Amino acid sequence: MFKFPLIKGKQVCYPRNPSVCPICKKKAKSNVILNTGALLADRKNNTAVMSEDLDGFFSIILHDHPKDNHAFLHVADSVHNGQCEFYFCSTKCLRKFFNICVDEFEKKIRLNDKALSATINKIDYTKVHKHSSQHRAEISKSFKCGCYYCLAIFEPEIIKEWIDTNTTGIGQTAVCPKCGIDSVIGSKSGYPIIEKFLKKMYNQWFKKCISAEKLKEKYLKKHSKS
Ligand SMILES: [Zn+2]
Ligand SMILES: [Zn+2]
Incomplete structure (x- = not known):
């Protein structure tokens, strides 16, 4: 249903049509926006602008050293100009979105664990x-x-x-x-x-x-x- 990363490259907004909520699929009368990324700062003049030199990202990463599991989920990746936006109809749908991301992330953790177990079982001891x-x-x-x-x-x-x-x-x-x-x-x-x-x-x-x-x-x- 959701293909991660949801935002990548020239696409800077998810969904492409923000008037329809990607979670409940209803027409969004108002928007809750998850705005993430970076701006290029001009510290001297105390301003910041979007820049072609920036690649925005939004990731969830696991560093489980004892299990050697380093799973990751890129929610947004290499976003041109540094900034990206996720649109929802409500905080309720925003909350559901975070759950979807964590579910997907946990799926990746399980897959990594499974792959490592298979590797360990195949070793000629x-x-x-x-x-x-x-x-x-x-x-x-x-x-x-x-x-x-x-x-x-x-x-x-x-x-x-x-x-x-x-x-x-x-x-x-x-x-x-x-x-x-x-x-x-x-x-x-x-x-x-x-x-x-x-x-x-x-x-x-x-x-x-x-x-x-x-x-x-x-x-x-x-x-x-x-
Ligand atoms: Zn919604
Ligand atoms: Zn020892």
Whole structure:
């Protein structure tokens, strides 16, 4: 019914004919206008004008870092001259419009979640393991890391210990700063660093491992003061 973005490019007004409300489809006797965008300011003279150099937008964005879901909905996008207007017949229809936008946005969130679940289910988990050792270069290029033993997600900068030293004495395998197990994977590996993925790895490698729990206790004791 609604094709997003509702306003784009040269079209600066929605609906194209503002005398009919896009929500209730009735002839609008009066208008409630959602006016959004930007004007080019002239601070010296305290004025502002529309400008061909401006592209207006109106978006709803999700940054769900734990789930790696970054859904977005462009309600208006790249609107020429910077400004756009949505016309309704009443505040009641304006409210319904916001609900329609949020419903559409939630649909996108669900689609992203579904796509990510499908990706995670398709991963060959036997191939992932090699990214958790001899990976110092990969970890240093990652913006986040995850541990598939304790399922913590953290920035690579907080890693305190590296094992598997190379010929120059520099450790090449990260030890998880939260649990002390060498089961860290960086985002640079290309795998989704989210709990769902880490849990699958845990089930593959650690489910029946008792020695890892002992190692974790030892590490936490050692770093309890820092
Ligand atoms: Zn209406
Ligand atoms: Zn850990």
